[in-house]
Every structure is written in structure tokens, then in C-alpha cells.
Amino acid sequence: MISRLTVLLSLVAWLAAGAASHAAAAPTPSPKVAAALTDLTGDDADKREAAVTVIGQTRDPKWIQFLSALRDGSVYTRARSGKTELVVGGTKATKGDQDVIDIASAYEREPLGTVPLTDLKEVPADRRLRLTIKPFLDADETQAQLADPDPNVRRGAAVKLGNQAVATAAPVVEEALKKESDRWVRHALAEALALIQLANGTPAQRAAAARSLGDLHSESAMPSLQRLAADTAASPAERAAAVMAIRGIERWGLLTRTVETLFQGASLASILLLMALGLAVVFGLMGVINMAHGELMALGAYSTFVVQNWFRAAWPSHFDSYFLVALPVSFLVAAAVGLVLERGVIRFLYGRPLETLLLTWGASLIIQQGLRLWFGAANVDVSSPSWLSGGVPVMVGLTLPYNRVFIIGLATAAVAAMYWLLFRTNAGLRIRAVTQNRAMSSCLGVRAGVVDATTFAFGAGLAGLAGCALTQIGNVGPSLGQNYIVDSFMVVVTGGVGKLAGTILASAGLGGLTKGIEPALGAVFGKVAILVGVILFLQRRPAGLFATRGRNAEA
Amino acid sequence: MSKEGGGYKKFYLLGTDYVFPRTANKILRAFLVAKGVPADSIAEEYTPFNHQDYQTIVGKIKRFSQGGSACVLSTINGDSNVPFYKEFANQGLRSENAPIMAYSVAEDELRGMDSSALVGHLAAWNYFQSVETANNKKFVQAFKAYAKKQNLPGGDKRVTDDPMEAAYFGVYIWKQAVEKAKSFDVDPVRKAVYGQTFAAPSGTIKMHEYNQHTYRPVLIGEILKDGQFRIVSRTKGLVEPEPWSKYTSPDKGCDWINHQGTYQKKA
Numbered sequence: 036m037i038s039r040l041t042v043l044l045s046l047v048a049w050l051a052a053g054a055a056s057h058a059a060a061a062p063t064p065s066p067k068v069a070a071a072l073t074d075l076t077g078d079d080a081d082k083r084e085a086a087v088t089v090i091g092q093t094r095d096p097k098w099i100q101f102l103s104a105l106r107d108g109s110v111y112t113r114a115r116s117g118k119t120e121l122v123v124g125g126t127k128a129t130k131g132d133q134d135v136i137d138i139a140s141a142y143e144r145e146p147l148g149t150v151p152l153t154d155l156k157e158v159p160a161d162r163r164l165r166l167t168i169k170p171f172l173d174a175d176e177t178q179a180q181l182a183d184p185d186p187n188v189r190r191g192a193a194v195k196l197g198n199q200a201v202a203t204a205a206p207v208v209e210e211a212l213k214k215e216s217d218r219w220v221r222h223a224l225a226e227a228l229a230l231i232q233l234a235n236g237t238p239a240q241r242a243a244a245a246r247s248l249g250d251l252h253s254e255s256a257m258p259s260l261q262r263l264a265a266d267t268a269a270s271p272a273e274r275a276a277a278v279m280a281i282r283g284i285e286r287w288g289l290l291t292r293t294v295e296t297l298f299q300g301a302s303l304a305s306i307l308l309l310m311a312l313g314l315a316v317v318f319g320l321m322g323v324i325n326m327a328h329g330e331l332m333a334l335g336a337y338s339t340f341v342v343q344n345w346f347r348a349a350w351p352s353h354f355d356s357y358f359l360v361a362l363p364v365s366f367l368v369a370a371a372v373g374l375v376l377e378r379g380v381i382r383f384l385y386g387r388p389l390e391t392l393l394l395t396w397g398a399s400l401i402i403q404q405g406l407r408l409w410f411g412a413a414n415v416d417v418s419s420p421s422w423l424s425g426g427v428p429v430m431v432g433l434t435l436p437y438n439r440v441f442i443i444g445l446a447t448a449a450v451a452a453m454y455w456l457l458f459r460t461n462a463g464l465r466i467r468a469v470t471q472n473r474a475m476s477s478c479l480g481v482r483a484g485v486v487d488a489t490t491f492a493f494g495a496g497l498a499g500l501a502g503c504a505l506t507q508i509g510n511v512g513p514s515l516g517q518n519y520i521v522d523s524f525m526v527v528v529t530g531g532v533g534k535l536a537g538t539i540l541a542s543a544g545l546g547g548l549t550k551g552i553e554p555a556l557g558a559v560f561g562k563v564a565i566l567v568g569v570i571l572f573l574q575r576r577p578a579g580l581f582a583t584r585g586r587n588a589e590a
Numbered sequence: 591m592s593k594e595g596g597g598y599k600k601f602y603l604l605g606t607d608y609v610f611p612r613t614a615n616k617i618l619r620a621f622l623v624a625k626g627v628p629a630d631s632i633a634e635e636y637t638p639f640n641h642q643d644y645q646t647i648v649g650k651i652k653r654f655s656q657g658g659s660a661c662v663l664s665t666i667n668g669d670s671n672v673p674f675y676k677e678f679a680n681q682g683l684r685s686e687n688a689p690i691m692a693y694s695v696a697e698d699e700l701r702g703m704d705s706s707a708l709v710g711h712l713a714a715w716n717y718f719q720s721v722e723t724a725n726n727k728k729f730v731q732a733f734k735a736y737a738k739k740q741n742l743p744g745g746d747k748r749v750t751d752d753p754m755e756a757a758y759f760g761v762y763i764w765k766q767a768v769e770k771a772k773s774f775d776v777d778p779v780r781k782a783v784y785g786q787t788f789a790a791p792s793g794t795i796k797m798h799e800y801n802q803h804t805y806r807p808v809l810i811g812e813i814l815k816d817g818q819f820r821i822v823s824r825t826k827g828l829v830e831p832e833p834w835s836k837y838t839s840p841d842k843g844c845d846w847i848n849h850q851g852t853y854q855k856k857a
Contacts, residue, residue, distance in 0.1 A: 107820075129727075180686075187682065187684070190682075191684040191686050191687055192686075194658075194687055195658070195686055195687060197658075198657060198658025198659065198687070199658070254653065254656040255656040255657045255658065256657070257656060257657065258656075258657045259657070288653075292649075295649055299645040299646060299649070302645065303643055303645070306643075410743060411742070411743025411744065412743075413698070413701065413702050413743070413744075414669060414672075414702030414703070415702055416701065416702050416703055416704055416705075417704060418704040418706065419676070419704060419706075424679070424680065424706070424707070425679070425680055425682075426680045426681060426682055428682065434680075434681050434682040436677065436680030436681060437680070438676070438680060439645075439680075507676075508642065508673055508676070509642045509669070509672060509673045510669040510672045510673070510702070510703075511702075512669060512702070518640045518642065549643075550645070550646060553646045554646055554649075554650070557635060557636065558635070558636070558637040558638060558641055558646070558647065559607050559636055559637065559638050562638055
């Protein structure tokens with residue numbers, strides 16, 4: 036909002052500089068405007084409406100700003116030496132028992148000091164007046180947006196102009212198209228121009244516009260193209276062009292939808308994978324049914340929140356990099372808590388799954404309540420760094436959000452790191468040895484206790500990492516863990532306990548399947564269908580996708 | 591729908607899957623159909639509680655809003671809102687092109703959200719912290735002071751919202767009714783409640799003469815970056831409560847004086 040306002044103001048300044056002669060000549064408004072201003076303070080609704088039109092038609096940015104203030108209800112009149120004067124109100128404050136307000140002159144916005152609110156009378160902007168004001172402000176706002184430094188804002192304005200398809204906007208769009216360098220804004224502008232021509236042009240122009248809309252794969256043109264194709268009054272050339280364009284756009288739509296669904300499936304799969312990875316280590320390899328897994332994720336998420344606040348307070352200029360610090364911090368915090376948990380209690384209960392289940396569930400309640408006491412029951416606000424907000428348009432009609440692309444990358448990196456650790460290092464060798472046969476490993480001199488502790492801490496740290504990544508997708512609140520724990524267990528169990536490849540494949544399968552059926556069934560029944568599917572699958576293969584075979588299958 | 595509101599012609603009704611959104615959308619749909627909106631311009635969709643993955647739905651909204659003049663009427667509750675708004679913004683949808691009007695997002699929810707993704711979207715309530723009345727100023731100050739003194743999380747950064755205001759004047763209405771009835775018993779107090787007025791932070795409100803609903807103003811606010819609302823539309827005066835919508839249940843009324851609550855209106 037702020038940046039848009041500054042841009043608007045700078046644009047206004049720029050326009051005002053262009054119209055310097057006009058502005059210099061007009062500290063006293065023209066007689067027409069002066070009369071309108073007098074009408075505005077009156078009671079006659081018709082006259083007030085006409086007055087707004089007169090003021091708006093000056094197209095003078097300063098008067099447009101005045102109208103904007105009028106709409107917001109911050110235009111006042113005050114009696115001054117027998118005459119009524121129009122002023123614009125600014126910041127309000129309370130001084131003693133009196134409400135005071137900063138005021139400025141109506142046109143030049145010269146500060147006129149601070150006066151008690153009781154000295155002023157608000158010029159009311161009722162519904163009818165606001166309706167009259169709106170088109171003037173909209174036209175001005177769209178103009179300003181077309182010159183905004185943020186390409187997304189420019190694109191939004193172009194889309195809006197295209198949807199309105201008003202003939203008078205064509206020169207504005209052409210002008211903007213000449214100056215524009217961003218590929219996607221150019222695309223939106225070209226689309227807007229074609230839409231305007233399609234709505235207002237001659238038959239030849241319309242046929243050309245239909246063809247170019249087809250080339251632009253413009254889905255927003257579909258309704259008007261369909262109307263044109265069915266319009267018996269239109270020339271055959273136009274209708275043929277419209278039909279061709281519709282076919283092209285439909286084919287393109289099918290393509291984008293396919294790519295979109297694939298990406299969505301990959302994104303959901305990577306989120307499931309991140310959530311389940313820690314559990315795959317703790318539950319899959321060590322056999323500990325860790326009900327506190329979700330809370331370890333919550334700890335990671337809250338660590339991100341704390342790091343964010345810390346950056347905001349101490350290092351606001353580097354706020355965007357807080358997330359890079361939060362990633363390792365959340366891993367370490369969750370790993371530390373996991374270590375305490377393992378050394379403190381879990382190690383006494385290896386091989387007794389039911390007791391561990393109860394114990395970790397108790398731990399999860401303690402952590403949850405602790406978070407609630409410390410941070411409050413309400414959700415907390417974790418802002419996305421600017422490099423994880425928004426998305427990259429990859430093809431017409433498809434924008435990939437940065438946060439999702441990032442999480443896919445993070446999940447891939449986490450899996451790669453885990454494989455390297457488990458299968459390429461000595462530590463990994465010991466972890467695998469202890470989880471396969473604790474007694475034999477101990478006999479061979481592996482310090483099973485240390486290995487257990489580090490493995491559990493590593494799994495907990497992965498949960499923390501997942502929690503950190505999830506702050507960019509969802510909420511951060513004390514019950515965060517409960518929302519994710521079921522999905523995590525579902526992935527690990529479906530994949531087959533003890534097999535990393537199973538976890539990866541299961542998350543890919545569940546993610547892809549969910550996104551594949553959700554468009555048809557809706558979110559509620561999609562979820563039901565997935566659960567039913569998982570149950571049926573486990574009926575047939577109780578050990579999951581990758582069953583553990585051989586001697587330690589029974590262990 | 592009005593010109594002032596933006597003249598939207600297509601409506602995407604999106605809610606959490608439970609009774610309030612289902613009923614609200616039933617009424618909304620009946621209202622829109624009564625106003626001449628064709629059925630294929632209305633989409634309706636529900637998600638489970640705590641739904642986190644709005645990719646598919648935002649994709650659908652994106653296609654639905656192609657060609658402009660579409661808006662989203664959201665009855666999404668609780669913590670599904672953050673993922674929804676984030677996904678909405680990240681897929682390149684903007685409030686200028688497809689605004690979201692929310693019925694369950696107030697100041698206190700915004701406190702726990704990264705509100706940058708929400709700026710420019712709308713919400714409808716009977717009260718906002720930004721209401722400018724002397725009563726409200728006192729109310730907000732008193733609440734902030736209380737939150738600070740009691741050491742509540744957030745301290746004096748806490749905000750007030752519609753449910754808080756309703757709870758606040760509810761107690762006072764009850765007090766007035768008890769004083770009028772000179773009793774703490776349910777039935778006399780209930781009868782004494784009817785028609786009570788109270789100078790609430792949002793202005794003077796009034797209890798209905800025949801049931802326990804309240805006449806209140808209806809406001810529409812635009813979300814600002816600081817998690818507050820800029821009021822863009824307010825009704826003139828108070829709106830009469832409608833316990834049974836005339837669009838879905840035109841034959842039903844609610845009257846505790848002449849009937850036992852809900853009754854069938856005579857044709």
C-alpha cells in the first residue's frame with residue numbers, strides 16, 4: 036500500500052511538473068471549478084454530483100487527490116472571516132480532552148495548522164457521491180499502476196483494462212506497450228489491446244484481434260470469443276477467426292492444466308516428504324513411534340518466528356535473509372529437544388513400542404502447552420521474505436509460486452543429504468548397523484547409545500527443518516503439529532517402515548494422487564478417497580510399498 | 591454487485607465444510623439467483639478444517655475469474671485462511687482483479703497472519719477497531735490497557751474486533767435487563783432484554799423487540815497493511831436482524847413474545 040501510494044504521489048508530481056503552466060496559473064481555481072466547490076458544500080444532491088463531475092473532468096491530479104480525500108470523508112469546511120473554506124484533514128490526535136486534526140488547503144495541500152475537530156464540518160460523501168467519484172479515481176489509479184515499478188502491479192492494471200475493454204483506453208495501452216520491457220507485462224498489454232479491439236473495432240480489426248488473441252493463448256478472451264463465434268451478425272471471416280482462436284486456446288488450456296497439476300502434485304509430494312523424512316528416520320529406522328514428531332515441527336516453526344522477530348528488531352535492513360538463518364536454527368533447536376527427549380526418557384524404553392507411544396504423546400502435550408504458554412494460543416505471524424513471495428510466470432496462464440519451488444528444492448536437497456549420510460559415511464554405516472542388529476553392533480564395538488541419540492536428534496532436526504519450511508505455506512500456532520502428524524505417519528506407513536525409498540515413493544504417490552483427483556472430487560471427498568485408498572492398499576500389503584524382508588523383518 | 595461495489599458478475603463461494611458456511615452460502619446463492627445472477631456464474635466449494643493446500647482451488651478461481659468481474663466470497667474459517675491468501679497472491683491473483691470478501695476474518699485473526707498477502711481484500715462485520723466513535727476510542731484504549739496490565743501475549747499491541755464488541759455489549763444488555771426485571775431468573779431477564787438499547791463502541795445498538803437478535807450497523811472494510819480495516823461502506827443506521835432469511839425461508843419468522851420462537855408465517 037505504502038509503495039503504491041508513493042508511486043502515485045511521484046506520478047502526480049511528475050504529471051504536475053508537466054502541467055506546470057497550468058498549475059502555476061491555478062492557485063485560485065477557474066470560475067467553473069470555484070462554482071463547483073461552492074455547490075459541493077451545499078445541500079442539493081444533484082448540484083453536488085455535477086460539481087464532482089466538473090472537478091473530476093479537470094483531470095488535474097491535485098483535484099483527483101481532492102476527490103479521493105472527499106471519498107474518504109476527510110474533506111471539511113470551516114468558517115473563516117465570514118467565508119466558508121474547504122480544507123482537507125490529515126492526522127487526528129487527542130490533545131487533553133479535545134480531538135484535534137491537521138488540516139491543509141484543498142488544492143495545494145499547504146499545511147494550515149492543527150485545529151480542534153469541532154471547528155470543522157465534514158463534507159459528507161454519501162453513496163451517490165462516492166459512485167460519481169469512483170470512475171475518476173479508477174482511471175487515475177490504473178494510469179498510475181501502468182507506470183508502477185513492480186511488474187506485477189503493471190500486469191494487474193493491464194488485465195483490468197483488458198477486462199473493461201473500453202475503446203478510450205486503447206491509446207493508453209498502446210503507449211504503455213511501447214515503453215514496456217517486461218515480457219509478461221507486454222503479453223498482458225497486447226492481450227488488453229486485442230480485447231479492446233475485439234470489443235470495439237471494425238470487422239477486419241475484430242478478426243485480426245481474434246487471431247492475435249488465439250496466438251496469445253488468452254483465456255480471458257474466451258467469453259467474448261465464444262460470443263463472437265456464435266454471433267450470426269458477424270462476418271464469416273470474423274467467426275472463422277474466433278473459432279480457430281477458441282480451439283487454440285482450449286488446447287493451450289489443456290496443456291497448462293496438465294503442467295499445473297503435475298507441479299501441484301510435485302509440490303504437495305515435496306511437502307509430505309519433508310514432513311515424513313524425520314519420522315522415517317525415527318520411526319522407520321529406530322522403530323520409535325514418535326507422537327511428538329508434529330510438535331518438533333512446531334518447534335522448528337516457532338524458531339523461525341523467533342529468528343524473524345530478532346532480525347526485525349536488530350537487523351531490519353537484512354530482513355530478507357532471516358529465513359536462511361532460520362533454517363539451520365530450527366534444525367538445531369528441534370535436534371536439541373530431540374536429544375533431551377531421547378537421553379532423558381526414550382532410551383529406557385527401546386523395544387517397548389506401546390510405552391514409547393504413550394510417552395512421546397505425553398511429551399507432545401507438554402511441548403504443545405509450553406508453546407501455548409510462551410507464545411499465546413493465537414497463531415503468530417511469520418512473514419515471507421520477499422524472495423519467497425509471488426511467483427515466476429513460466430508460461431501463459433501458469434505462475435509457479437516461489438515458496439513452492441523452494442520447498443521442492445529443499446526436499447530434494449534433504450533427501451540427497453540423507454542418502455549421502457546414511458550410505459556414504461561411517462556414521463551412516465553405524466546407524467544402519469545399530470538399527471539392524473543392536474546386540475551384534477554393540478559386540479563389535481559400536482557405541483549403540485551414542486548412535487541412538489544422534490540418530491534420534493537427526494530425525495528431530497529434520498522435523499524442525501520441515502516446520503521451518505512450512506511457515507512459508509501455512510500457519511504457525513501451537514496446534515500446528517497435530518495438523519501434520521497424521522499425514523506424516525500415513526506417508527511412512529504406506530511407504531513401508533524402515534525403507535527410505537518407500538517414504539519417497541509414497542509421498543510422491545500420495546501427493547500426485549491427491550492433486551490428480553482433487554479437481555474432480557473437491558477437497559473434502561479427495562481427502563476421503565485418499566484415506567480409503569490407503570486403507571485398501573494396506574489391507575493388501577500390510578507392510579507397505581517396500582516391505583522389509585529377511586532376518587530383521589520380525590524384529 | 592452494485593456499481594459502487596465494482597459491478598461483479600461472477601461469484602465464487604468458498605468455505606470450510608461445516609454448518610455456518612454451508613448455510614451462509616445457501617442464503618448467498620438464493621440471494622444471487624434472486625438478483626438475476628445465472629447459476630453458472632456461481633461456483634461453490636468447500637474444504638475440510640485445517641485445509642492447507644489451496645493450489646487446486648486457487649487454480650480453479652484463476653480460471654473462473656478469466657474475463658474479469660469475478661469475486662470470491664469466503665467463509666473459510668480459522669487457520670486455513672493463511673495458506674489460502676498466500677497461495678492466492680503467489681499465483682498472481684490480485685485484489686484489483688478478483689477481490690476476496692471474507693466473513694470470518696477480523697482484526698484478531700489478522701494479528702497472526704502475514705497480512706501483506708491480504709492487503710486490499712475485504713471483510714464484512716458489524717464493528718471494526720477503526721470505527722470512529724468516542725465510545726470506541728475508550729473501548730480500544732481500555733482493552734489495550736487491560737491486555738498490557740494482565741500481561742497477555744501481545745500486550746498493548748492487542749486489537750479489538752467484532753466478536754469482542756458483541757461480547758462486551760452483551761454483558762451490558764444483560765445487566766440492563768436484570769435491572770429492569772429485578773431478577774436473575776432466565777425467563778424474566780429474557781423478556782426484559784427485548785428492545786433494550788445500549789451505546790456500544792460501534793454506535794447505539796438495539797435488541798429486537800420479539801427475539802434475542804440485535805439491530806447493528808453493517809460495515810465493509812478493506813484490509814490495510816497494518817492489519818486494520820479501512821471502512822469502505824457502512825449502512826445508514828441499524829439493520830434489522832433476520833433470523834430466517836427471506837431468500838431461503840420466506841415462510842418462517844422468529845418471535846418469542848407471540849410465538850415460541852420459530853413459527854410459520856401465514857401465507
